[in-house]
Amino acid sequence: MNIKGSPWKAGSLLLLLVSNLLLCQNVAPLPICPGGAVRCQVTLRDLFDRAVVLSHYIHNLSSEMFSEFDKQYTHGRGFITRAINSCHTSSLPTPEDKEQAQQMNQKDFLSLIVSILRSWNEPLYHLVTEVRGMEEAPEAILSKAVEIEEQTKRLLEGMELIVSQVHPETKENEIYPVWTGLPSLQMADEESRLSAYYNLLHCLRRDSHKIDNYLKLLKCRIIHNNNC
Amino acid sequence: MKENVISATVFTLLLFLNTCLLNGQLPPGKPEIFKCRSPNKETFTCWWRPGTDGGLPTNYSLTYHREGETLMHECPDYITGGPNSCHFGKQYTSMWRTYVMMVNATNQMGSSFSDELYVDVTYIVQPDPPLELTVEVKQPEDRKPYLWMKWSPPTLIDLKTGWFTLLYEIRLKPEKAAEWETHFAGQQTEFKILSLHPGQKYLVQVRCKPDHGYWSAWSPATFIQIPSDFIMNDTTVWISVAVLSAVICLIIVWAVALKGYSMVTCIFPPVPGPKIKGFDAHLLEKGKSEELLSALGCQDFPPTSDYEDLLVEYLEVDDSEDQHLMSVHSKEHPSQGMKPTYLDPDTDSGRGSCDSPSLLPEKCEEPQANPSTFYDPEVIEKPENPETTHPWDPQCISMEGKIPYFHAGGSKCSTWPLIQHNPRSSYHNITDVCELAVGPADAPATLLDEAGKDALKSSQTIKSREEGKAAQQREVDSFHSKIDQDTPWLLPQEKTPFGSAKPLDYVEIHKVNKDGALSLLPKQRENSGQPEKPRAPENSKEYAKVSGVMDNNILVLVPDPHAKNVACFEESAKEAPPSLEQNQAEKDLANCTATPSKCRIQLGGLDYLDPACFTHSFH
Numbered sequence: 001m002n003i004k005g006s007p008w009k010a011g012s013l014l015l016l017l018v019s020n021l022l023l024c025q026n027v028a029p030l031p032i033c034p035g036g037a038v039r040c041q042v043t044l045r046d047l048f049d050r051a052v053v054l055s056h057y058i059h060n061l062s063s064e065m066f067s068e069f070d071k072q073y074t075h076g077r078g079f080i081t082r083a084i085n086s087c088h089t090s091s092l093p094t095p096e097d098k099e100q101a102q103q104m105n106q107k108d109f110l111s112l113i114v115s116i117l118r119s120w121n122e123p124l125y126h127l128v129t130e131v132r133g134m135e136e137a138p139e140a141i142l143s144k145a146v147e148i149e150e151q152t153k154r155l156l157e158g159m160e161l162i163v164s165q166v167h168p169e170t171k172e173n174e175i176y177p178v179w180t181g182l183p184s185l186q187m188a189d190e191e192s193r194l195s196a197y198y199n200l201l202h203c204l205r206r207d208s209h210k211i212d213n214y215l216k217l218l219k220c221r222i223i224h225n226n227n228c
Numbered sequence: 229m230k231e232n233v234i235s236a237t238v239f240t241l242l243l244f245l246n247t248c249l250l251n252g253q254l255p256p257g258k259p260e261i262f263k264c265r266s267p268n269k270e271t272f273t274c275w276w277r278p279g280t281d282g283g284l285p286t287n288y289s290l291t292y293h294r295e296g297e298t299l300m301h302e303c304p305d306y307i308t309g310g311p312n313s314c315h316f317g318k319q320y321t322s323m324w325r326t327y328v329m330m331v332n333a334t335n336q337m338g339s340s341f342s343d344e345l346y347v348d349v350t351y352i353v354q355p356d357p358p359l360e361l362t363v364e365v366k367q368p369e370d371r372k373p374y375l376w377m378k379w380s381p382p383t384l385i386d387l388k389t390g391w392f393t394l395l396y397e398i399r400l401k402p403e404k405a406a407e408w409e410t411h412f413a414g415q416q417t418e419f420k421i422l423s424l425h426p427g428q429k430y431l432v433q434v435r436c437k438p439d440h441g442y443w444s445a446w447s448p449a450t451f452i453q454i455p456s457d458f459i460m461n462d463t464t465v466w467i468s469v470a471v472l473s474a475v476i477c478l479i480i481v482w483a484v485a486l487k488g489y490s491m492v493t494c495i496f497p498p499v500p501g502p503k504i505k506g507f508d509a510h511l512l513e514k515g516k517s518e519e520l521l522s523a524l525g526c527q528d529f530p531p532t533s534d535y536e537d538l539l540v541e542y543l544e545v546d547d548s549e550d551q552h553l554m555s556v557h558s559k560e561h562p563s564q565g566m567k568p569t570y571l572d573p574d575t576d577s578g579r580g581s582c583d584s585p586s587l588l589p590e591k592c593e594e595p596q597a598n599p600s601t602f603y604d605p606e607v608i609e610k611p612e613n614p615e616t617t618h619p620w621d622p623q624c625i626s627m628e629g630k631i632p633y634f635h636a637g638g639s640k641c642s643t644w645p646l647i648q649h650n651p652r653s654s655y656h657n658i659t660d661v662c663e664l665a666v667g668p669a670d671a672p673a674t675l676l677d678e679a680g681k682d683a684l685k686s687s688q689t690i691k692s693r694e695e696g697k698a699a700q701q702r703e704v705d706s707f708h709s710k711i712d713q714d715t716p717w718l719l720p721q722e723k724t725p726f727g728s729a730k731p732l733d734y735v736e737i738h739k740v741n742k743d744g745a746l747s748l749l750p751k752q753r754e755n756s757g758q759p760e761k762p763r764a765p766e767n768s769k770e771y772a773k774v775s776g777v778m779d780n781n782i783l784v785l786v787p788d789p790h791a792k793n794v795a796c797f798e799e800s801a802k803e804a805p806p807s808l809e810q811n812q813a814e815k816d817l818a819n820c821t822a823t824p825s826k827c828r829i830q831l832g833g834l835d836y837l838d839p840a841c842f843t844h845s846f847h
Contacts, residue, residue, distance in 0.1 A: 059440060080346045084295050084326055096322040098270060098391045206324050209350050209440060213323075213391070216439075220390025228390045 047162050048219040054155040055215050058148055059208040065144040066201045072138065079198040087203035088179045089119055094210060101217055107167050113214055114163060116207055117156040119176040124149040127200060130185045148204070155211075166222065254282035255338025259312075259331040261290075261345045265354050268385045269392055269438075270318050272349050273309040276331045276342065284335040290314040292329035294322065323349050353441035356382035358396065358417075363432045363452040375400075375421040375452065379434050382444070393439040399446070403429040427456040 070079075092115060095101040104112075128149055131142045163170055184196030220228035257279020266272035278288065290303035303314035314329075327349070331342040358379040367373035377398060385392045396413040402425060413419050413434075424430070430453075433446040484491075 056439060063440070080326075081344075084328075090296070094324070096324055097318070098386065098389070099318075101391070102389065206348070206350065210324055212439070216390045216393055218390075220388065224390075226389050228388055 044162065044165055045223050047158055047165070048215070048223055051155060051158045051162065052212070052215050052219055054151055054158065055208070055212040058151050058155065059205070059212045061144045061148050061151075062201070062205045062208040065141055065148070066205045068138070068140055068144075069197065069201050073194055074198050079195055080202075082195050083199045083202045086199040087206065088123070088177050088181070089116055089203070089207055091177050092116060092119075095214075101214070106218070106222065107170065109214065109218060110159070110163050110166065111170070111173060113211055113218075114156065114159050115173075115176040116211055117152060117159060118174070119179065120152060120204070120207065121156075123179040123181065123200060123204070124152060126179075126182050126185065127204075148208075253284050253335075253337050254280065256280065256282045256284075256286040256333035256335045256340050258340045259288060259333045259342045261329065261331055261342055264345070264347050264352050265442075266321070266349050266352050267355050267382070269323060269349065269353055270384075270386070271316055271321050272347075272352060273313055273315045274329065274345075274347070275309065275313045278312060278333060279340060282335050282337055284337060286333050286335040288312065289332045289334070290329055291332065292327050294328070295326040321349055325349075351441075353438045355385060355392075355394065355436055355438060355441075355444045357444045357447040358382055358434050358436050359447070361432065361434050361447050361450050363430075363450045365452065365454060367455075372422060375424055375430070375432075375454070376418070377421070377432055377434070377450075378418045379447070380417060381436065394436045395439065396434060396436045397443075398432065398434045400430050400432045403431060403451075424454050426454050429453050 092112060094112060094116075095104050101109075124145070128142070128145045131137055131145055181196055181200060185193065185200070187193045187196065220226055259276045259278045261274055261276040264272055264274040274290070276288065276290070278286065290306075291300050292303070293300045301320075304317060304320050305315035306313065308315035325348065327347040328344050329347060330344050333340050333342075359382055361377065361379040363375060363377045365373065366376045379396070381387060381394055385394065387394060393415070395415060396417065397410060398413055398419050399408040399410040400421065401408045411419065411421075429451060431449040431451060433449050435444045435446045437443040
């Protein structure tokens, strides 16, 4: 018998046990309403329904905007190759498949969504400004951009409400990835400028799909207890 | 030299190519990845199309790398997706990440690469069709029958956790029809169809799509036979609609039938009969009820014809001094020397009011020549009911402002009552007391009184009856002529007895019964008239001098203050003061001739007797 190893084994076992307990606790759904009131539950359901509707709508708009831009300016010119690794939100630890998403805890998940939304405030603002300032501003793209900016703000407000209800103790975390692509949007070279717009719209389409999928996941998890 | 070199090179190449072609071996053609699909956002498959074979067995390999990675990977599964496919399992699939993949075709002669394809699993989602579509016809007892269809989502799709969201669509058509009937079903997995053709065989299909992605293929068609007794309840609806509309039509027809007559009379008023000279205020009174009805509904004066008929053309003046009837209104009176006519009860001729059937249908039966009334139509209004507002009233009042005397409140014209003093007079009934509200006009100008010519003029002005104006003119003229002939006047009588007549009673109009015509007697005032009947304060406008009181409390009024003797009607005097407050007019009663001059107040040329004077004279 290796007497020297047994305390280590015991310690590691204990550590494992404790960490498992902690992880389990993290994974288990937290009570929705601190007070446990039914009324609170219903309100949260409405909030989630509204948030899902908004996120679905925003992704539809983004998808259409990207398609129109590509068709009009960049189709078949291989801009996709330059769009690899061009999103400013790629630093965020976003789950990329179902298993990763289910392993993510609720609180982090919500904070992640809020971070993504916050990080898109500024790019959307500049997108609208720059497209509006174009000589022949494409009206379809501009109108969609304006709408997306508006709805994203609303969605952010809704998410902050949800967070305050589900995790009231969450302290405001204002950290989010910063977008630095404004100079690219204003470049004189048309090719580079078009590439910058392409990347921006490509990333917007992707992130809006992420948010939509995450919210639908969370809604089924929180409201319907994984029984949608 | 150079040309030779070049041509030699070309020749060599062509020779080599020829050799190869003769052998039938070439490097493979360029493949192409043409489709990638993910049925559940957890796995995906890509298919490629090989290029030309080159005659040699060719190997294909797919290589890829993912966004953010530099390492190249090879396809993990070439089998599951079928030939020329690459299947990516769960552990190889990542959402929101671009895959850059390429197919390499290799054979003995060489290899060729396809173009790079950039794939993001997010945008290639297309589920399988829904499964287990079941269709059946349901016919509950108390409800409409319907077609009920159910299906289940395709396998391998995770809906419970919300990772995947499915939307469905169904379509159906009768077997022989050309067009499909499509319905969007949302996220539900069942559907009801209500409108179907009985006895037909239907095809039903369903498909689904993710919240962001492509529609699946249609499921295999399910056949369903609709039974022939599949009742379309639309007929019930139509039957109830028809019954309801029939009922409504009946109600409308019934309502129209009930009210039709009044409506028709309103729209098409009865044609007025021939006009009779003179005024027919009594006619008004007589036809009061009808007047009221007409006033309510129509502006027309239905009893117009009656009034016409009731116009007393001539006032029969009884020579008996006791009986003088004053005509209420003085129509335009050409002849100044008109004397009050006395109604001769014995004289039947000329007594029109009762003669005319329209005048007093219930009271008079004897035919009479259309009497013309002296009274101005507007003036004559019998105040049977104090509350009753005679349609004339407004006219009375509005009469060019010349008849202000009309009771301010009641604004009633009262027909002249017939004062039956003299049995000879044909005062039969005193029905109407008409107050000649000829304010500015002379005291109730006695048509019969020559002095009342002014009154006549005023009365004429008073005439507001459009219809009667000309007629009245004529009537007046004829009246004058007739007066000379001593034709009795007949005035319309109020139905109410004299006693009930409230307003000022200056002239009594006797309704002529069988024996007589209505006669008006301007009475020469002989004695102080006892107030026979209480006069409504508002009616206490005195226009004429009361010459006396009849036995049945009829006041005999004398139209002409000058011509009459001094006797003033005491009662009227008493009543006058209150009436003097009337805003309508400060008319003084036609004074008695004997009244001191101071009693006579001339207003606008009219002679009115100040009631106050009466008291002096009488007391």
